[in-house]
Amino acid sequence: MAGADPVIGMVAGEPSGDLLAAPVIAALHARAPGLRVAGVGGPRMLAQGFDAWYPMQKLAVNGYADVLRHLPELLGIRADLRRRWLAEPPAAFVGVDAPDFNFTLEHALRAAGIPTVHFIGPSLWAWRGERIHRIREAVSHMLVVFPFEAKIYQDAGVPVTYIGHPLAGVIPREPDRAAARRRLGIDSSQRVLALMPGSRAGEIAHLAPRFLEAGRLLQRRDPGLQLWAPMAGAERQRQFEACAARLGGMAGLHVVAGGSQDVLAACDAVLVASGTATLEAALFKRPMVISYVLPRLSYWIMRRKAYLPWVGLPNVLCREFVVPELLQDAATPQALADAAWQALTDERRNRELVLRFTALHDELVRDTPALASNAILEVAGHGG
Incomplete structure (x- = not known):
């Protein structure tokens, strides 16, 4: 590779992967200005010069049932890549999260002599630990974002680097609530609940009605409560707004x-919704209620x-x-509203959370990009 700038293949299949990969692409370009990074990605990656052959929305499916519906298209995209x-x-090829899609692709590429890097180790510590054997065959080097993960891969003989979590390096240790409220035009005296029902169509379909109904119940306790719902792009915004319209609309709801x-x-x-956004909320030192709802078959499989x-x-x-955490049948609008009200009003508990989340933030800060x-670049033979 001497004298030539590398081409790096990369696949990120959802907005969280787009968020994680974008600063790494920027750092790659800083190290190798002639570098080209291409594959599947989102708007943040495109802003760093990424060449997207497919939009990441093609891969953003939710649960086993959703995967089955989209399986022919997913298999076609992977075969083409x-x-x-x-x-x-x-x-080198870099798979950014999306393990079910990327590990099969990584296995085929590595078997052909192409070095592979997987960015964000899958949650072997949470479920499906048997995947470590497949990972050993598919991945040349694993990048992990939580410190306890490194030993899992070291013990399995998989080269690994702990890189910290990218979000910990870009979110302020002490977020400025007043400045953010000024930017959004929110009065300092107003109580504000963020609604974040996920970045995938299936997540919005399952969680948005529950979150919105919970918001309506909370506004009966505090009529001035403001509900802010940041969406992962215009398509998810339209989907969420359509859900709100079906429920009859709501005062104080801001969808962006x-x-x-x-x-x-x-x-x-x-x-x-359970996922990267929960860590993002923790790094912003905000109390939260975590929820998730899957198609019943998907939930039964994952629970087992x-x-x-x-x-x-x-x-x-x-x-x-x-x-x-309020999951599946426990995620009723009333239960969500009750838990969210405590998160909004329990000042002593919230002060304790700030201390816990600040310590967590400090543990995760590294120069991740x-x-x-x-x-x-080392795996690609372009180090030094």
Whole structure:
């Protein structure tokens, strides 16, 4: 590879992957200005010069039932990516999360001699730990974002680097609520609940009606309560607004495309779907109620495979229920409203959460883009 800038293949299948990958692409370009990164990605990656062959929305499916409905298209996309990269091999391939899609692709590429990096280790500590054997065959180097994960891969003989969590490096240790409220035009005296029902169509379909009904119940307790819902793009915004319209509309509801970090900085508490957004809320030091609802078959399968009592990342990382989780049938509008009201009003508990989440933030801060880009270029034979 001497004298030539590498081409890096990359696949990110959902908005959280787009958020994680964008600063790494920027760091890759800083190290290798002639670099080209191509594959599947989202708008933040495109803003860093990424060449998207497919939009990431094609891969953003939710649960086993949703995957089955979209399986022919997903298999077709993966086959096309494999064909293109086997015909013109990149210096390395980077799979960003999306393990069920990426591990099969990584296995085929590595078998053909293409080095593979997986960015964000899958939750082997939570469920499906047997995947470590498949990972050992598919992945040349694993990048993990939580400190306890490194030993799992070291013990299995998989080269690994702990890179910290990218969000910890970009979210302020002490978020400025007043400044965020000024940017959004929110009065300092208003109580604000953020509604974050997920980034996928299936998540919105299952959670948005429950979150909105919970918001309506909460506004009976506090008629001035403001509800802010940052959506992952215009399509999800339209879907959420259509759901609100079917429920008859609501006063004090603000639905925006993007802007999740301003909303998290400005709000008093969050109703949030399990996923990366829960960690984002924790890094903003906000009390939250975590929820998730899947098609019944998908939930039954995942529940049988689970190892831990927690699903939300703040609880997993703190090793206890520091914030409530209301899953599946427990996620009724009334239960969500009751838990969210406590999150909005329990000042003593919220002060304790700020201390816990600040300690968590400090543990996760590293120069993630630099560590990740260094590891990727080393695997690609472009280090030094």
